[in-house]
Amino acid sequence: MTTTDILGSASWSDEADHEWLHQLVGDWQLLADLSFSDLVLWVSTDEGWRAAAHVRPTTGVSIFAEDLVGVVPSQELAARLTRSSVSGQRTSADEDDDGEPVTVETIPVRRTITTVAVLSRHMIRGNVGRRGRLESRYLGLSDALLTMVADGTFPDGGGASSGRGGAPRVGDGVIALDEGGHITYASPNAVSALRRLGIETNALGLRLGTAFEERGVTSAEAPVEGGVVLAGRAPWHAEFRKGSAALMVRAVPLIAEGRRFGAALLLRDITELRRRDRELITKDATIREIHHRVKNNLQTVAAVLRLQARRLPDIEAQRALADAGRRVAVIAAVHETLSAGFGGAVDFDEVAERGLTTGVDVARLPDAPVEARLVGSFGVLSSEDATSLAMVLGELVQNAVEHGLAERGGRVTVEARRDGDGLEVSVVDDGSGLVAGEGVAGGASGLGTQIVRTFVQDLHGTIEWAAEPGGGTRARFSARLRPLDASSVGGDAKTGGHRDDGPPAETR
Numbered sequence: 001m002t003t004t005d006i007l008g009s010a011s012w013s014d015e016a017d018h019e020w021l022h023q024l025v026g027d028w029q030l031l032a033d034l035s036f037s038d039l040v041l042w043v044s045t046d047e048g049w050r051a052a053a054h055v056r057p058t059t060g061v062s063i064f065a066e067d068l069v070g071v072v073p074s075q076e077l078a079a080r081l082t083r084s085s086v087s088g089q090r091t092s093a094d095e096d097d098d099g100e101p102v103t104v105e106t107i108p109v110r111r112t113i114t115t116v117a118v119l120s121r122h123m124i125r126g127n128v129g130r131r132g133r134l135e136s137r138y139l140g141l142s143d144a145l146l147t148m149v150a151d152g153t154f155p156d157g158g159g160a161s162s163g164r165g166g167a168p169r170v171g172d173g174v175i176a177l178d179e180g181g182h183i184t185y186a187s188p189n190a191v192s193a194l195r196r197l198g199i200e201t202n203a204l205g206l207r208l209g210t211a212f213e214e215r216g217v218t219s220a221e222a223p224v225e226g227g228v229v230l231a232g233r234a235p236w237h238a239e240f241r242k243g244s245a246a247l248m249v250r251a252v253p254l255i256a257e258g259r260r261f262g263a264a265l266l267l268r269d270i271t272e273l274r275r276r277d278r279e280l281i282t283k284d285a286t287i288r289e290i291h292h293r294v295k296n297n298l299q300t301v302a303a304v305l306r307l308q309a310r311r312l313p314d315i316e317a318q319r320a321l322a323d324a325g326r327r328v329a330v331i332a333a334v335h336e337t338l339s340a341g342f343g344g345a346v347d348f349d350e351v352a353e354r355g356l357t358t359g360v361d362v363a364r365l366p367d368a369p370v371e372a373r374l375v376g377s378f379g380v381l382s383s384e385d386a387t388s389l390a391m392v393l394g395e396l397v398q399n400a401v402e403h404g405l406a407e408r409g410g411r412v413t414v415e416a417r418r419d420g421d422g423l424e425v426s427v428v429d430d431g432s433g434l435v436a437g438e439g440v441a442g443g444a445s446g447l448g449t450q451i452v453r454t455f456v457q458d459l460h461g462t463i464e465w466a467a468e469p470g471g472g473t474r475a476r477f478s479a480r481l482r483p484l485d486a487s488s489v490g491g492d493a494k495t496g497g498h499r500d501d502g503p504p505a506e507t508r
Contacts, residue, residue: 001070006052010043010117017116023155024109025053030252030266031149033170034142036060036135037123040068041109042081044117049078052117058171059138063102063122073120077104081118084108088115090150094125101125110152119149137176137185141264144254153255156235167237168250168268175265181207181231184262193269196245207231208265217242232263239270246274292339298332301325327451330355330394334386345484346386348378355394356414360401369409370401376416378423382482388455389425389479395448396427396475404431404473423461423479430472452477 003025007018025041032039032055041053051071056062073081080091084106092105103125109117148154173190175183186194186203194203198215208230211217219226220239229238229251240247250266305325309318333354337346353374360372381389393414400412408431415426456463456477463477 003053003069006043006045006050006070009045009050010052011045012116014116017111017114020111020155021052021109021117023157024149025055027155028053028055029058030170031142031145032057033059034138034145034174035121035123036138037121037142038063040120040122042073042118042120044085047072049073049081049118058169061124063100063124077106077120080104080106081120084118085115088150090146107146108150110150112152119146121146133185134187137187138170138174141174141176141254144256144262145252145264148255151255156252168248168266170266172266172268175203175208175267177232177263177265179261181209181233181263183208190265190267193247193267196269196271197240197242197247212240215242220246230265232265233260244271244275246270288339292335295332295335295339298328298335302328302332323448326358326398327391327394329358330390331387333358334383334390337386338383345380346383348381348386348389349374351386351390352378352393352414352416355390356397356412360397360412370405371411372397373411373413374416375413377418378416378425379418380484382484385459385479385481388458389423392452392455392459392477393425393427395452399448400427400429400431400473400475404429404433410472421481421483423459423481424476425479426474426476428468428472428474430468430470433467433471433473 007021010018021041021043028039028041036057036059038057039055040051042049043052049072051068051073054064054068056064072078076093080093083089084091085108088108088110090105090107092103095102095104101124103123105121105123107119107121108115109119145154148156171189173193174185174187175190176185178184183203183206191203197212197217199206199211209227212230217240220241225236226238226240228234229236229249232251232253235251235253237248237250240249246269248268248270252264252266253260254262254264302325305321305328309321309325312318312321333351334346337351356372356374360370378389397412397414404410405412410430412427412429415428417424452463456479459477459479459481461477461479463475465473465475468474
């Protein structure tokens with residue numbers, strides 16, 4: 001069973017309560033890390049209490065070898081869960097887990113005034129007796145946040161998922177603030193992060209907003225927003241920079257009885273992440289510039305071929321050079337699309353519509369009007385497949401117009417059906433149809449047909465021509481497309497994302 005399944009089977013059915021618990025689970029790693037404890041979320045179902053979610057601390061040792069999602073509690077724990085749910089009070093009791101002394105605390109989870117679930121915190125008692133300054137501060141912050149859970153003021157909507165890349169966690173560094181925004185504690189990793197921004201003095205008693213301003217540290221967000229975060233007045237994220245150094249700060253206000261009495265700040269040095277982002281942006285710009293220059297060069301070649309064709313007296317030679325120019329222009333259109341996007345992928349629908357219009361305009365006669373239409377979608381293709389597919393479509397559309405619709409005009413339709421990596425395409429016209437004795441319209445051995453067959457083979461597909469029942473011709477081909485990886489469709493380069501290998505270990 002999954003967390004969603006169990007929450008769906010809860011005895012309450014309020015969607016707002018459901019969303020509240022999802023927000024809690026999305027941000028409770030903070031509570032587990034500050035507590036050095038396992039946390040389990042219990043919900044009441046028609047069959048009794050059941051564990052809906054379980055999180056382990058990254059700052060300490062987990063008590064449980066197996067995940068508890070889906071399990072039912074012992075009778076004693078079930079009774080205490082019920083007591084917390086009904087009374088709205090926290091309970092605590094000592095237990096033994098395979099000989100390990102454990103303190104188990106139950107905390108009601110409220111949204112406004114309604115208890116919607118109960119948390120249990122499982123802490124090894126031996127660790128409690130060996131508290132240092134860091135452990136004591138962290139446990140104090142965790143107790144304040146768990147009280148907010150019981151009061152319905154946490155989660156606060158400022159979870160890690162809302163950060164713009166590099167969202168900090170407990171292991172990255174923690175600062176405790178008093179009500180006035182002065183630092184009362186800074187963990188070793190937090191001190192190291194502040195040093196990157198030029199704060200090398202004792203951080204205790206500092207107001208970060210003032211210290212940052214004096215040292216020329218600027219906010220990537222609006223100055224007012226950055227100041228609110230550094231003072232711990234709202235559950236927001238903000239990024240701060242000095243030179244090449246960058247720091248992400250998340251504020252978690254601490255509230256009791258409706259009043260803010262302090263805050264916890266989580267800090268993460270994201271200098272290396274932002275350096276990678278800049279490298280990706282530079283690479284993207286370089287790749288787009290290359291595609292742009294290739295497009296320009298191909299368009300120049302196509303223009304030269306057209307000029308040369310007009311100077312030739314031989315009609316067949318003129319047509320051959322004009323066809324060559326058109327084919328070069330088709331490849332240029334693919335590079336034009338690549339130059340405007342990210343990665344090595346092409347949204348081919350735009351290319352297909354442009355190629356369909358161009359093919360009809362080039363091939364049709366003035367007194368034979370032709371209507372062009374695209375049905376379905378090609379989706380996103382790799383640049384290699386896009387070039388091959390553009391060439392195939394260009395040849396088939398021109399063939400349909402020149403040989404099927406040249407005398408009286410009509411309609412040419414491109415139908416596309418995408419199914420994962422499989423693609424089926426038909427080019428249909430309502431013209432004169434196939435010539436008796438010829439395998440395809442325009443002759444089986446023509447250059448255009450040879451080009452089509454070559455590129456269809458490159459697409460690992462097959463092609464066939466057939467007469468339409470109501471008149472006209474249908475050219476149908478299939479393709480097996482190359483799979484797209486994250487870099488091809490933009491991936492991290494597009495979102496500014498990064499690989500996140502977890503928080504560094506905090507020294508005590």
